[in-house]
Amino acid sequence: MKVLVNGAAGKMGREVLKAVHNDTELTLVGGVDPSHGGKDVSEFMGTSPLDCKIYSQLEEAIEAVHPDVIVDFTTPAIIFENAKLMLTKGIHVVIGTTGLTEAQRQELDSIGRAHYANCLVAPNFSLGAVMMMKTAAELAPYFPDVEIIELHHNHKYDAPSGTAVLTAKLINDAKQKANVKAAEDLTRESLPGARGAKVDDVTIHSVRLPGYVAHQEVIFGGYDETLVIRHDSLSRLSFMPGVVLACKKIKDFAGLTYGLEHYL
Known part of the structure; x- marks a missing residue:
């Protein structure tokens, strides 16, 4: 080729x-x-x-x-x-x-x-990031309460990242297929934007700081437990x-x- x-x-x-x-x-x-x-x-x-x-x-x-x-x-x-x-x-x-x-x-x-x-x-070419997204979708039917934190360098053009948006869409698709819903969020923002941005039913928080390359956490909340998937790209x-x-x-x-x- x-x-x-x-x-x-x-x-x-x-x-x-x-x-x-x-x-x-x-x-x-x-x-x-x-x-x-x-x-x-x-x-x-x-x-x-x-x-x-x-x-x-x-x-x-x-x-x-x-x-x-x-x-x-x-x-x-x-x-x-x-x-x-x-x-x-x-x-x-x-x-x-x-x-x-x-x-x-x-x-x-x-x-x-x-x-x-x-x-x-491809929002992300890292094989580890792809595995993170696939795993998050597999976990979603069992842990429908989930939020995403994505962290990138401060010269990145967009927020949220394409990886975070695609992760959220895969999670939402898996939840709909399994017919499960997240628990009601009773928090009310005292500052607009404090709770992040929504992609369908999943909240995403974007961090932009010097020193980061590309990082993402998918945090699942369960019955007296939490489960976190994290991926870090240490360089391009x-x-x-x-x-x-x-x-x-x-x-x-x-x-x-x-x-x-x-x-x-």
Whole structure:
């Protein structure tokens, strides 16, 4: 699989460059970054020159290297238009950029199917985080009273995180399927927002501080007991096995898939 990295000079993009280059089943064919066109990707990888170029424009890169799959870690402002372009060109797309709405994901699914190009949108590429979400959904029917605390660095674009929102949705789906409900919350806020934000029936609290990377606790309350699942990504390296896995498996999953757990 020939892989192009969009957003190659960013913090996540640099790690993706290295992860793809180091995998024997993938071939790194270039990167895209508007501020660094013409440079060798090695400048962002700490390696000797690789004769592999950074392009300033996405369409230019596609025409030059004809990738099989593009990994996108750019910004919410441009991800939707980027994804439409890539899928229309018949290229598989692995998206780690946040900000796509459900309606936009449905549109991308239609575009992808029409051009035989698949798309993965993953709120989190950490295999440990995916396992945390799956475990939380399995516990929800037995512990319907649950809240989520997610902690990230203070440069993260969104709050709550996509991981926390997806975790809450998986928990709510599991509770509805089991026909269980949380106990009534009798607390009344003396300061608006003190109890966090709701995704359906699950409360999420977001922490944004320097020093954090990506962390989440799912706290279940039971009859005289509590149960806590916690996952910590200690660096961006923790996301790379999931990105590599996605590049290898995306050709087998038609249309748009939301969440890396479907690839496991």
